[in-house]
Amino acid sequence: MPAIAAPAKVLVTGANGYIAMWVVRRLLEAGYAVRGTVQSATKGEYLKKLFGSYGDKLELKVVEDITKEGAFDEAVKGVDAIEHTASPFHFKASEPDELISPAVKGTVGILNSALKFGTNVKRVVVTSSCAAVLEILNHPKVFNESDWDEQCIRNVQEKGKDSNPGDWYRASKTLAEKAAWDFVAKNKSSIGWDLVVLNPPYVFGPIIHEISSIDQLNTSMADIYGTLYKNTKDTETLTSAGNAWVDMRDLARAHVLAIQWEQAGGNRLIVYSVVHMFRYDVSRARDLQGMDKYITIEECIKDSLEDFKKRGW
Numbered sequence: 214m215p216a217i218a219a220p221a222k223v224l225v226t227g228a229n230g231y232i233a234m235w236v237v238r239r240l241l242e243a244g245y246a247v248r249g250t251v252q253s254a255t256k257g258e259y260l261k262k263l264f265g266s267y268g269d270k271l272e273l274k275v276v277e278d279i280t281k282e283g284a285f286d287e288a289v290k291g292v293d294a295i296e297h298t299a300s301p302f303h304f305k306a307s308e309p310d311e312l313i314s315p316a317v318k319g320t321v322g323i324l325n326s327a328l329k330f331g332t333n334v335k336r337v338v339v340t341s342s343c344a345a346v347l348e349i350l351n352h353p354k355v356f357n358e359s360d361w362d363e364q365c366i367r368n369v370q371e372k373g374k375d376s377n378p379g380d381w382y383r384a385s386k387t388l389a390e391k392a393a394w395d396f397v398a399k400n401k402s403s404i405g406w407d408l409v410v411l412n413p414p415y416v417f418g419p420i421i422h423e424i425s426s427i428d429q430l431n432t433s434m435a436d437i438y439g440t441l442y443k444n445t446k447d448t449e450t451l452t453s454a455g456n457a458w459v460d461m462r463d464l465a466r467a468h469v470l471a472i473q474w475e476q477a478g479g480n481r482l483i484v485y486s487v488v489h490m491f492r493y494d495v496s497r498a499r500d501l502q503g504m505d506k507y508i509t510i511e512e513c514i515k516d517s518l519e520d521f522k523k524r525g526w
Contacts, residue, residue, distance in 0.1 A: 214335045214407045217294045217472040219244030220270075224292040226250045226285070226323060227299030228273065229260055232340060234422040235465035236296050241267045243469055250276040250288050250299070259423035279319035285326035294472045295337045297323045300389065308374050309381040316385035317392050324396045327406060334406045336478060338471045341390040343414040343457065343483060344383040357494035358412070358481045362387045390481070407478035409471045411464070414485045417513050418461030419520040427526055457485040460508035470502040477501045486510075 217223075223240050227233045228249025240247050241264060249271065251257040257273040264271050274288045279299050289295065300316045320339060327334050346356050348364040365383035368376045390410055397408045415436075467484045471477050482498040486507030498504040 214475065214478050216475045217335055220246055221293035221472075222246040222248060222291065223472065224248045224250070224288055224295045226276070226279070226288075226295070226297045226319075229256045229422055230298060231420065231422050232416060232461065232464065233296075233298040234260070234263075235418075235461050236298060236468045237264065237271070238421065239462075239465040239469050240296075241270060246270045246272075248272050248274060248288065248292055250274050250285070252277055256423075263421070279322060280315050282322070283326065284319075285323045286330050289323070289326045289331040289334060291333060292331065293333050293335055295323060295327060295331070295334060296340075296468055296472075297337065298340045300340070300385070306378065306381060309369050309376065309384060312381045312385040313369075313388055316389040320389040321392050321396055324393060324408075328400055328404055331406065336406055336409060336472050338409045338411065338468060339390070339393050340468075341393075341410045341412050341481065342383075342386040343412050343485065345387040345390045346412055346483065355494055356483075358483060358497055361391070394481075409477050409479075410481040411467055411471060412481055412483045413459045413464050413467075414457035415459070416461050416464055417458055417517060418508070419516050458510070458513075459485045460513045463504070463507050467498065467502060467504055470504065474502050 223245050225233050225237050225240070225247055226249075228237055228247075229251050233249070237247050237249055237260070247270065249257070249260060251260070251273055252275070254273075254275055257275070260271065260273060276284050276288060278284060297320065299319055306312050324337065327337055343356070344365075345362050346358070346360050348360075348362055362383055365380040366387060368380045369384045390412075393408060393410065397404065463486065464484060467482070471482070480497060480501060482502065482504075483495050484498050484504055485495060486509075495504070
């Protein structure tokens with residue numbers, strides 16, 4: 214599909230979320246018009262205020278339940294591209310399906326709506342995760358876009374509620390992404406758009422979405438806060454367990470590039486910026502999107518700490 218240039222209109226799902234707010238910001242800064250979905254009108258008030266200077270370049274649409282059939286039917290009408298970020302990431306579920314069902318249904322739902330009513334849509338970008346790529350090993354490995362996390366699916370299928378809650382989240386991302394690629398394959402003769410999937414690992418960086426207390430921090434930033442301020446991880450954990458990460462601002466940039474670079478279509482792209490035991494080959498994102506420079510860990514942590522300090526935490 215051709216590149217989608219500003220001032221095209223882009224739909225961002227879950228627009229008031231940690232990732233989505235930065236995607237909205239970067240799209241508006243790049244000259245795009247944005248339609249964001251929120252669960253209620255109240256949840257959209259903060260966005261309207263924060264991005265008020267962009268006037269009617271930002272519009273909001275209420276989608277109360279992303280798992281309902283046809284939830285996105287109205288939202289996709291008249292947009293040129295879709296950035297689907299809405300998917301749960303937390304460790305408060307009591308059973309695997311609390312994470313898996315909304316992740317899969319929400320992803321398939323947005324694609325089905327794009328198929329039926331997205332007559333202008335040329336590209337759909339889905340936020341997946343490196344959780345859909347890696348498997349937990351006891352030795353180093355460099356993962357790439359050809360790898361899939363089958364391990365978590367097996368664990369959940371075999372043990373159900375007795376499996377590790379971390380596997381529930383990883384299975385939700387893996388199954389949702391697999392469902393997206395399967396949908397495209399089954400409907401390739403009738404869709405007028407192509408798919409790009411972004412696979413970030415842990416996402417850190419300053420917060421611009423609405424929160425009023427530490428308890429409302431998203432999962433990854435709560436991890437950063439607990440580690441730096443509450444000593445929630447001991448030295449052994451900090452020096453032995455390791456995973457990759459990406460700064461939120463780089464991920465948001467990748468989302469914009471994913472609709473601007475024609476050659477990105479039909480690819481899953483890993484974006485990350487540090488080497489630990491779990492490592493990823495990011496050459497595809499570099500070659501197809503120009504993602505060759507990333508924010509450093511020092512800058513990411515510094516800016517995050519300054520953000521916490523400004524909030525009085």
